[in-house]
Amino acid sequence: MKLIFVILLFFFNSSHSFEYEKLETKSGIKFWFVEDKSIPIISVSFSFRGGSSIDFSEKNGISNLMTSLMDEGTSKLTSSDFKNQMKLNGMRLNLSSQKDKIDGSFQIIASQLEQGFELFYQALNHPRFDEEDIERVRKQIISSIKLDESDLSTLASNKFNQFFFNEHNFSRNVKGSINTISNIDRYDLINFHKNAFQKNNVIIGVAGNIKKKKITELIEKVFGNLENSEKIPPVKKFTRLAKGEETYKMKTPQTSVLFGHPGLARNNENFFALRIANYIFGGGGFQSRLYKNVREKKGLVYSIYSYLLSYDNDGVIVGGFQTRNKSVYQTIKNVKNEWKRLQSKGISRKEFENAKAYFKGSFTRNFTSTISIARLLQIVQYFDLGEDYFEKRDEIINNLELKEVNEIISKFFSSDELFFMIVGEPEG
Amino acid sequence: MKLVAFLLVLLFSFESSSKKLFNAKSTNLDNGLTLVVVENSRAPVVAQMIWYNFGSSIEKRGKSGLAHFMEHLMFKGTKKHPKSFFSDFLSKVGGSENAFTSYDYTAYYQIFPSQHVEKLIELEADRMKNLTLTKKNVEIEKQVILEERFQRIESDPSAQLDESMRSILFPNHYYGRPIIGWRHEIENLSYKDVIDFYKELYNPQNATLILSGDVKFDDAKKLVKKYYKDYKSPIKLEQINLENPDLKTSTNVELKNENVKQPIWKRIYRTKSYGSSIEESIALDLGIKILAGGTSSILYEEFVNKKKIFSMIGGFYQGLARGEGYIYLYAIPNNEIDHVKINYLLEDFLINVDSEITEEKLKLEKKKYYYDSVYGMDGILKPAEAIGEALTVGISLKDIENWNKKLSEVNLKMVKKELKEFIKNKNFVTGSLKN
Structure with missing residues (x-):
């Protein structure tokens, strides 16, 4: 175990401080750690770059099928024995496949530490992939694909991805299609597992009631035996995102609309400026212009929002709402007008100061549970925000100038680049 | 909101x-x-x-x-x-x-x-x-x-x-x-x-x-x-809690919609709540968890693993209510199956389920219950939610604080008694969602 360095995090109230440490295991796995003695829980947040983007197209959905099988037994334990062991030890294990990564979390009650990490090791390194379990989980995914097709908002989101990401492989459904997941066999899963879970590809954050020497040994135990083969190539940048409008007709009293626009990678120097602009436009809950002008003043929607989606090496802005069929085009027009107003007039001094204050004040909410601390440590590494991010974050925000943010907005937000996916029965 | x-x-x-x-x-x-x-x-x-x-x-x-x-x-x-x-x-x-x-x-x-x-x-x-x-x-x-x-x-x-x-x-x-x-x-x-x-x-x-x-x-x-302190409270709010009559008919409700690509079967039972008895409700909760909670339940083992009729089957008990509580069951069939047939399959199975409710299964569920309570303390909103909901439906703070004691006293006999009552319960409505 090597201790590389220690950073102290101080909140405004000096009685509250967290120590975050950068640790390395004997086989070279680096991870970030906060010792939190306030509760007898250890939480691990981890991710592997790649995710469903490395699915072969004729077997699209394999990443999702594999992660769905990770709590279905190990070489030593059948599926139901494994689940009973999880219950007996208060262990929680969740893995989910996403477009650019596999995200995971593991939690264990401190008194069951050894048993928990042994199960975690077994699950990650020696999954059972029993034929019968594969068939069962495959059927569950098929059901869930059909349920998604029956649900207006999920269907709209899938249609949006399909059109918006265009030729990029993010246009595919992470779950795959009934056809492609029917092509996957046990052998494929074993191979995919080996490729997807590589040692040089994992990012880990840990928080909880455990000593650093112990956690370093346990992280080595779980992740240390994974293979270290070729690095997964980075996901391609988005070069040809869709523009304009697409409509998918279905019979429903309300229509779901999603919109998209190019964004920025999380570690881009202008990302925080974009974040502030989005907060003011549609990200800030009850504060946003979309909320105030489309919901509060006009009553056209129940919920309307936009957010920044950050992927491994690129990002997009996505937003959406549902409204009755007769008001679809009116609401789209309102969104477009807000977008144009943002682009041409920028944001006001007051909006700017409020948004800065929000981002400074909201950060401590990350420190209220072990899993949210672990996740924060993991995310900062995933997006390569730097070892000094926690110290630098306030400085980045404080250094932003209104003029500079408005310049970025006027250059960046373009009405011509907006794409709208309309799913339902819009009238007029 | x-x-x-x-x-x-x-x-x-x-x-x-x-x-x-x-x-x-x-x-x-x-x-x-x-x-x-x-x-x-x-x-x-x-x-x-x-x-x-x-x-x-x-x-x-x-x-x-x-x-x-x-x-x-x-x-x-x-x-x-x-x-x-x-x-x-x-x-x-x-x-x-x-x-x-x-x-x-x-x-x-x-x-x-x-x-x-x-x-x-x-x-x-x-x-x-x-x-x-x-x-x-x-x-x-x-x-x-x-x-x-x-x-x-x-x-x-x-x-x-x-x-x-x-x-x-x-x-x-x-x-x-x-x-x-x-x-x-x-x-x-x-x-x-x-x-x-x-x-x-x-x-x-x-x-x-x-x-x-x-x-x-x-x-x-x-x-x-x-x-x-300066706010006044007018006359005390009277909470009217009318009782429901027993259902004399068996009701199957069906909803057909062209957008439904995956049929779903569901059933809701009217049942007791924590307000009527905390001990019995905990026993019922544990029983329903053994029977229908998650992917290692008795129903899942029977109908998903063994018979392969459903891709998923599950349910839960919600007893935090000022009036009656309810039990919710659902099933997602793999292939087309008449929903009335599902009723028979399930009812036939439940009649003989008693022998599968074992000490070992109860022990596991109690462990999980305990560990979930530890996880529930990891955060600041969750304790406020749990206390607020329980107090508001009429459970005292003392009972909430001492819940663990009541829980430790729940035994297999109590759980079996609650499940027996549940299986005999005729106050339910069955629903099917179809294309």
Whole structure:
């Protein structure tokens, strides 16, 4: 175990401080750690770059099928024995496949530490992939694909991805299609597992009631035996995102609309400026212009929002709402007008100061549970925000100038680049 | 602002049954306001929740949706803090907020840096009494709520089926009426309805204020007194809890919709709640978990693993209710199957299920229950939610704190007795969602 360095995090109230440490295991796995003695829980947040983007197209959905099988037994334990062991030890294990990564979390009650990490090791390194379990989980995914097709908002989101990401492989459904997941066999899963879970590809954050020497040994135990083969190539940048409008007709009293626009990678120097602009436009809950002008003043929607989606090496802005069929085009027009107003007039001094204050004040909410601390440590590494991010974050925000943010907005937000996916029965 | 009939797992431990669960401190003001504080100083953050002990329960005939409507309007500002001052202030300090309405309660919460606790207490107190509403506010918000109803119910066949099933299951009770309200009744709610509702019900006697996180009880008490002490409470709210008759017919409800690509079978049973007996309800909860909870339950083993009829089958018990509780079961068939056939399959199986309820399975579920309670303490909002919901449906703080003791006393015999009653229970409605 090597201790590389220690950073102290101080909140405004000096009685509250967290120590975050950068640790390395004997086989070279680096991870970030906060010792939190306030509760007898250890939480691990981890991710592997790649995710469903490395699915072969004729077997699209394999990443999702594999992660769905990770709590279905190990070489030593059948599926139901494994689940009973999880219950007996208060262990929680969740893995989910996403477009650019596999995200995971593991939690264990401190008194069951050894048993928990042994199960975690077994699950990650020696999954059972029993034929019968594969068939069962495959059927569950098929059901869930059909349920998604029956649900207006999920269907709209899938249609949006399909059109918006265009030729990029993010246009595919992470779950795959009934056809492609029917092509996957046990052998494929074993191979995919080996490729997807590589040692040089994992990012880990840990928080909880455990000593650093112990956690370093346990992280080595779980992740240390994974293979270290070729690095997964980075996901391609988005070069040809869709523009304009697409409509998918279905019979429903309300229509779901999603919109998209190019964004920025999380570690881009202008990302925080974009974040502030989005907060003011549609990200800030009850504060946003979309909320105030489309919901509060006009009553056209129940919920309307936009957010920044950050992927491994690129990002997009996505937003959406549902409204009755007769008001679809009116609401789209309102969104477009807000977008144009943002682009041409920028944001006001007051909006700017409020948004800065929000981002400074909201950060401590990350420190209220072990899993949210672990996740924060993991995310900062995933997006390569730097070892000094926690110290630098306030400085980045404080250094932003209104003029500079408005310049970025006027250059960046373009009405011509907006794409709208309309799913339902819009009238007029 | 959302509405939920959500399920909070009560956070109870049994391994150390002498230990209090939350170590919550509590006091009552002269005007009837209850204050509960759960101190936790790990991060400089506080969660404030206020729980009003009425939800759609209190609505008069023809006025369904009024409690939820009121919840939306509580964000419209007061004389001292007009328009969106409250939300603006909260955002500026980096906080977050929301609210929800259910059958038995309406709740509001904020999470924020602890240095602002006094201002947030003041703001929550202020809107209990000093809301300023305009007719225009009310009319526009009604449109928002209609859009909400369209989003949650009218565009979702599965939600329409649930709404219909509940209306049959609870023929004489507000649990049979949608929390959001029937569309035609929402459309007719007026400015006067709202104002009368607010003046009559929003007062300290009907509220429990919970502060969880980096705040001390003594400080909280002082602040809460400062901002609430002058409020008067009118005559005590009378909670009318009508009983439902036993169902004499077996009811299968069907909803066909061309957008449904995956059929679903569901069933809701009317049953006891924690209010009638905590011990029996815990036993029932454990029993339903053994029978239908998650992917290692008895039903899952039988119908998903062995018979392969369903891709998924499961269910849960919700007993945190002032009136009756309910048990919800659902199944997702792999292939086309007549829904009446599912009824027979399930009923035949349940008759002989007793021998599969074993000591070992009970032990596992009790362990999980205990560990879930530990996880429930990892955060600041979860304890406030659990205490607020339990208090509001009529469970005492003492019972909540000592839950672990009751839990440790639950044995296999009690669980079997509850399941036997459940299997004999004829008060249910079955629903099927089809293409």
